[in-house]
Amino acid sequence: MxxxxxxxxxxxxxxxxxxxxxxxxxxxxxxxxxxxxxxxxxxxxxxxxxxxxxxxxxxxxxxxxxxxxxxxxxxxxxxxxxxxxxxxxxxxxxxxxxxxxxxxxxxxxxxxxxxxxxxxxxxxxxxxxxxxxxxxxxxxxxxxxxxxxxxxxxxxxxxxxxxxNTGGTTANDAEVRRGSLPGPFMDLVIQLAADPKFVKLTPISQPLIDKREREELVTRFFAYLNSFDPTLDNGDGDIPKYKEEPRRFYFSFVKDENERIASELEHAGASPTIGVMRGEFEKVLAFVEKVSPHGFTKSQTGNQVPRVRFEAIAIGSALALRSDPTLFERAPNLTPLLESEDFALATKSDAANVKSRLLGRIKLVRDWLLKK
Incomplete structure (x- = not known):
């Protein structure tokens, strides 16, 4: 050879x-x-x-x-x-x-x-x-x-x-964040992870539920979405704080959001940020329910939600709705994209945390929706 x-x-x-x-x-x-x-x-x-x-x-x-x-x-x-x-x-x-x-x-x-x-x-x-x-x-x-x-x-x-960790029994990132970074944003993540509509759209196995996989998905949704700057990369958008160190990126985001929301609560007794986040998350769920027949899974009987698939659909949809709110009413059927070779290539699990791959799958869904 x-x-x-x-x-x-x-x-x-x-x-x-x-x-x-x-x-x-x-x-x-x-x-x-x-x-x-x-x-x-x-x-x-x-x-x-x-x-x-x-x-x-x-x-x-x-x-x-x-x-x-x-x-x-x-x-x-x-x-x-x-x-x-x-x-x-x-x-x-x-x-x-x-x-x-x-x-x-x-x-x-x-x-x-x-x-x-x-x-x-x-x-x-x-x-x-x-x-x-x-x-x-x-x-x-x-x-x-x-x-x-x-x-x-x-x-x-x-x-x-x-x-x-040398104990042979390890906590995953979602469990570690929940325990080490308590605060109002983490409380919101836990609440939204239990939202009945979100549970319906993310049918996953009990072992993954026990490992707080839905909390991981919610955290990723906000971390990527709220760190996305549409003005960068000649108007195509970028996540400038993401340096292909996902664990550190998520932890830093949760820590910063906890502090920001806590400050709002301390000074005003209420947090506008929590209301905006909750509203946008619920709107995206309602939108995905309209445009994707199987939610975030591949089929009617699917019982897994690959993180790359969730990120592409959820964050891509959220960015499209931010750019064009009328999309919510038009609700184009997302099936042709989800069954396409482009989507399959964009959501391959290899090199999933590479920044170009992350942005590629998110922008693929965003751009496809905005053309409809």
Missing amino acids: KKTRRKLPDAAHVDEAEKQITEYSRAVKFTITEYSFEFIVQKLTTDRYYVPGYQRELVWTPAKQSKFIESVFMGLPIPFVFFWQDKDGRMEIVDGSQRLRTIRDFMANKFTLRDLETLPAANGLRYMDFPVSRQLKFAETAIRVIILDNATDAVTRTEMFARI
């Missing part, structure tokens, strides 16, 4: 990569220390160290807890735990909550060791069943801790959690 010669990147490409690496590395500063199990358990008990909301429902099974305790007894290395000190001086557990909660619960005699294979003689025992000397050795076991600098923002912390 003939090898194709790799095209070397130009200097601008390399410079942009170096710039991103430098900017991100500046945001991550930390110190390293060691604490004993006994010390950490005391802090957990007094709530000085705490598990953030997006991790509270992530719990190891009894078998996995037992396996971890067995590893400690065997003297195996324990992975680092990551903390972040909040503005009140308390320590948020960014990564390692499963291990620390397991240590706390074992020392509190809340579970019995089970399914151990290397140390099977310990099966059926609790902490209090071991000799005092073994209990003391366990309590004095040291665990290395990385404490993130206080200036590390929520976006960076939660992105780190998603990347370095």
